[in-house]
Amino acid sequence: MAGSRLKDVAERAGVSIKTVSNVVRGEIKVADRTRERVLRAIAELDYQPNASARHLRTGRSGIIALAVPELVSPYFAELAAQVIAAAKKRGCTVLIEDTGGDPAEELRIACGLSDPLIDGVLLSPLRLDEQVLGARKQRVPLVLLGEQSYEIPADHVLIDNAAAAREVTEHLLALGRRRLAVIGQPSGLAHATTVQRMHGFLAALHAAGVPHDPRLAPDTREFTRSAGAAAMRTLLALEDPPDAVFCFNDLLAAGALRSAYDQGVRVPQDLAVAGFDDVEESRYGTPSLTTIAPDKRGIAELAVDALMRRIEAGVAGTTPPHARHLVGYELVVRESTRAEG
Known part of the structure; x- marks a missing residue:
């Protein structure tokens, strides 16, 4: 019909x-x-809701966009699932965009150009310039996710990365480890995630009076399993290899664990390994991975709520103040840093 x-x-x-x-x-x-x-x-009549008509009638289409650097990343995939669940409770549909970390694509989506019916955008930027983002002409409601710090009129939902990195480093130090390495630090210009996690790592070492050996931070350009494996091989080839390693995400840690296994290094007896993100596979590997678990559900709920408030304010012709929302995290200790008994 x-x-x-x-x-x-x-x-x-x-x-x-x-x-x-x-x-x-x-x-x-x-x-x-x-x-x-x-x-x-609905199925029998093949009824299709008319988003355009709804948009004209209410000023809203019920469609929001979530833009992330890479949807193949388990962290962003799990976060997207939480955003979809949070949006569904509010009667909204989520359009998922994979920017590939391309600043031009990030700007296009932030301006609301990916779909004329989008009510608002949740954006996790990777390389988008602050001045360019601040000067965008299309004022689609925008909420930022992640660690990039922008002084622009937009809500921002994030966790305290430096504090989380410091906590996991303190955990490794409390085990009696003193040759602490990091995997995830690129040489040259780094993005906000690596800067903040490195800052927390170094702060913990300094507070404990443990010097940092630059050789224990091999150049790592990607947050992938293969990059983690390659960095771990570099570390294990040192004359004085590390006795603990903090990986800036769980994929890097998975690669590091594989290299340690291939070279007969026992985890955690010879080498304690910790990650960041608490993706699902980290709970089921052998050994299971100690990691920082951001409150992904909390991030999604806060982000969608903030966006809904901004969308509704726009329809009403008002402009509420922007806010920075800090979400919690937890250090989850598992087998990769916890010896039996």
Whole structure:
């Protein structure tokens, strides 16, 4: 039945138009049996919600965008799932964008140019210049995620990376380890994530009176398993190799663990290994990985709430003050730093 309307679905399901609207938007809990009737009627009539019409009627389409540097990263994939769940509770659909860390693509999405019906954007920028972002002409509601610090009018949701890195480093020091290495520090210009995690690492060493050997921070350009494996091989080839290593994400740690295994290095007896992000695979590897677990659900909930407030304010013609939202994290100690017994 081409061109079916909300009214047609309501008549077929034997419910009110409002009930159909509630089911379509997912904003209000509808009884399961009623919801099933409505969904069956939608399928039978091939009803397609008209986002353009909704946008004209309410000033909102119910579509938001989430833009991340790489969706193949387990961290961003898990975060995206949490954002989708948080948005669904608020009756919104999420359009996922993979920027590849390209600043031009990040700017295009931040300006709302990826889809004219997008109500607002959640953006995790990697290389986007602050002045360029601040000068964007299209003022689509924007909430920033991640560690990049921008002094622009936008809400920002993040964790304290430096504090988290310091905590995991202090944990390694408390084990009695003194040759601490890091994997994830590139030579030359680094992005905010590596700068902040390195700052926390060095602060913990300084407070403990442990000197930092620059050779224990091999050049690492990517946050991948292969890069972690290569860096670990470099470290193990040193005349005085490390007895602990802090990897700036769990993928790097996975690669490091593989290289240690290949060379007969026992973890954690000979080498303690810690990561960052607490992606699912870190809980099930052998050994399981000690890591920093950001509150991904909290990040998603806060980010979606902040974006919804900004979207609603825009429809109402108001401009609420922008805010910086700090989300919690937890150091999860597992087998890679915890000897049996």
